[in-house]
Amino acid sequence: MATRRTSLPGVGTQFDITSESGHHLSLVVHQDGRRFLGFYSADDPDQWAASVSLTPEEAGGLARLLEPTPVEGLRTDGLDLVTEHIPVPARSPYSGRPLGDTRARTRTGASIVAVRRPSSVHPSPGPGFRLMIGDTLVVVGTRQGVDALAGIIEGSGDEPDGSGAGG
Amino acid sequence: MHGTTTLLVELGGIILTLGLIGRFAGRFGLSPIPLYLLAGLAFGTGGLLPLSASGDFIAVGAEIGVILLLLLLGLEYSASELVTNLRTQYPSGLVDLLLNAPPGAAAALLLGWGPVGAVALAGVTWISSSGVIAKILTDLGRLGNREAPVILGVLVIEDLSMAVYLPLLTVLLAGLGLAGGSIALLIAVGTVSLVLLLAVRHGRHLSRAVSSDDPEMLLLVVLGLTLLIAGAAQELQVSAAVGAFLVGIALSGEVAEGARRLLTPLRDLFAAVFFVFFGLSTDPTAIPPVLLPAVLLAVATILTKIATGWYAARRAGIGSRGRLRAGGTLVARGEFSIVIAGLAASTEPRIVPLATAYVLILVIVGPLAARWTEPAVLTVRSSLRRSPRPRPRPPGGAERGASVPDGVVAPAAGG
Numbered sequence: 001m002a003t004r005r006t007s008l009p010g011v012g013t014q015f016d017i018t019s020e021s022g023h024h025l026s027l028v029v030h031q032d033g034r035r036f037l038g039f040y041s042a043d044d045p046d047q048w049a050a051s052v053s054l055t056p057e058e059a060g061g062l063a064r065l066l067e068p069t070p071v072e073g074l075r076t077d078g079l080d081l082v083t084e085h086i087p088v089p090a091r092s093p094y095s096g097r098p099l100g101d102t103r104a105r106t107r108t109g110a111s112i113v114a115v116r117r118p119s120s121v122h123p124s125p126g127p128g129f130r131l132m133i134g135d136t137l138v139v140v141g142t143r144q145g146v147d148a149l150a151g152i153i154e155g156s157g158d159e160p161d162g163s164g165a166g167g
Numbered sequence: 168m169h170g171t172t173t174l175l176v177e178l179g180g181i182i183l184t185l186g187l188i189g190r191f192a193g194r195f196g197l198s199p200i201p202l203y204l205l206a207g208l209a210f211g212t213g214g215l216l217p218l219s220a221s222g223d224f225i226a227v228g229a230e231i232g233v234i235l236l237l238l239l240l241g242l243e244y245s246a247s248e249l250v251t252n253l254r255t256q257y258p259s260g261l262v263d264l265l266l267n268a269p270p271g272a273a274a275a276l277l278l279g280w281g282p283v284g285a286v287a288l289a290g291v292t293w294i295s296s297s298g299v300i301a302k303i304l305t306d307l308g309r310l311g312n313r314e315a316p317v318i319l320g321v322l323v324i325e326d327l328s329m330a331v332y333l334p335l336l337t338v339l340l341a342g343l344g345l346a347g348g349s350i351a352l353l354i355a356v357g358t359v360s361l362v363l364l365l366a367v368r369h370g371r372h373l374s375r376a377v378s379s380d381d382p383e384m385l386l387l388v389v390l391g392l393t394l395l396i397a398g399a400a401q402e403l404q405v406s407a408a409v410g411a412f413l414v415g416i417a418l419s420g421e422v423a424e425g426a427r428r429l430l431t432p433l434r435d436l437f438a439a440v441f442f443v444f445f446g447l448s449t450d451p452t453a454i455p456p457v458l459l460p461a462v463l464l465a466v467a468t469i470l471t472k473i474a475t476g477w478y479a480a481r482r483a484g485i486g487s488r489g490r491l492r493a494g495g496t497l498v499a500r501g502e503f504s505i506v507i508a509g510l511a512a513s514t515e516p517r518i519v520p521l522a523t524a525y526v527l528i529l530v531i532v533g534p535l536a537a538r539w540t541e542p543a544v545l546t547v548r549s550s551l552r553r554s555p556r557p558r559p560r561p562p563g564g565a566e567r568g569a570s571v572p573d574g575v576v577a578p579a580a581g582g
Contacts, residue, residue, distance in 0.1 A: 006316050007248060007251075007316070008310065008315060008316055008319050009243070009244055009248045009249075009252060009319050009320070009322075009323045010240075010243040010244060010297055010301055010319055010322065010323070011301050011304065011305070011310065011315075011319060012310075014310065014311060014315070014316070016311075026311040028310040028311055030305070030310075031243070031427075036305075036308070036310055036311065038308070038310070038311035040311075044488075045313070046312060046313045046314070046485060046486055046488065046489045047309065047311075047312040047313070047314075047488075047489065047492070048308055048309065048310075048311040048312060050308075051308040051310070051311060
């Protein structure tokens, strides 16, 4: 997602957003607190095809709806699976190392489905993905597997314990 | 005291009338400025309801109104914003001056007003109304258009130019001649540059000194400081309005935010008083004779502003439709034309009826020009070409009106 910031002197600030699908939209934060959400049609990138005015409260409500919460929407469909958020603490032996080094799935059977950073979310990280202090891993697996994985990431459960896969 | 009673009754009557016509204007989406001017005309000498006791008070209120108008204008911009815009948009600002000031100057010379009147009327036709135009952009849902930053950039440069133009005008009006005028101009430009520099470098120190958690104290400190500096600036022949504008620029960040919130209602009140005062000092019988020159001047400067917007948007690489929208939006003149005419009124009283008629025309035509210039030109152009367009469009269909709902979601039926 590409974002461009333009100052509108005497009015406010404009943020232009281009989505991966190629759509343009922009948000104008007015000095009086109102937010204007505007959409461009594909054939005229120069002017808003439509715009919506939002009060600060409405903008806040919309922001809460837009905020992605991948975990709460996950359904486990009766399988005996749990999801957990596991932080990567400063003392973790794997901070700064690729995800593959943890051999998490092999050792615990639990899957790391996403990594959340303060600024971004990385769904389905590959084995080459480097973990950083402050990351939060979104993990799915059996209770046992998830707990074991948490131990590995914290650096307390280094011996491979029962690969309790298959719930 | 009988005098005070009359004063209260008259002031109450005026302000109540303003409130009522302001509501009326809001219902039709008009700017209230022309209605305030008309109210002033009605209350003035030779009008429907001549006032007696409140003249002095209104004169002082008008003075404060001008100072607050400029202070709030300064508060809206940060010094760095001004400098950035000046760097990137100065050619547009120059074209704006060269296209829009000469018609006013020429008209004044044709009317036989001499050089001072020419400089004053040049200012009246040159400066667009930032307030009216910001509102137009918001109401028409065009804040996200690519031409919006260009339009606002031109306005910023105009407002900054006022900081140099107003002192020059003040000096000329004081009759200091060319030599005195140049010295005063140098002083003015020096002062403005110095304040900008200080504001960019050390604005936060002043802001911190003024800052206060208590809104009441902040109001008193900012207002007191502004009036003091405005008075000092007046004493130095720099014009009180410019002093206030520079205070507004020097304040930044949270203090500017807070001061703007607190002072906006005050500005609205005193600015309304100022417009009424201007109307009061206009003799209604003087307007019909100047209607023809005012209309001619309006037509000429509508075209020059459209050309200005076209040029500025072209520099920013915007297509022809956006250029037309930029030009049409810049047409509105308003509060600052009146401020300039008000300054010149004492030396050149003939400017008042002409400026009144001119602003009345353009503050009403401005929003219409903003809305219709682009579709009108496109319609004319396509009918001249008589060639089938590749994609037929309904006339005016280029524009989706402002879709600014009141933020009210209709309640679901039943439930």
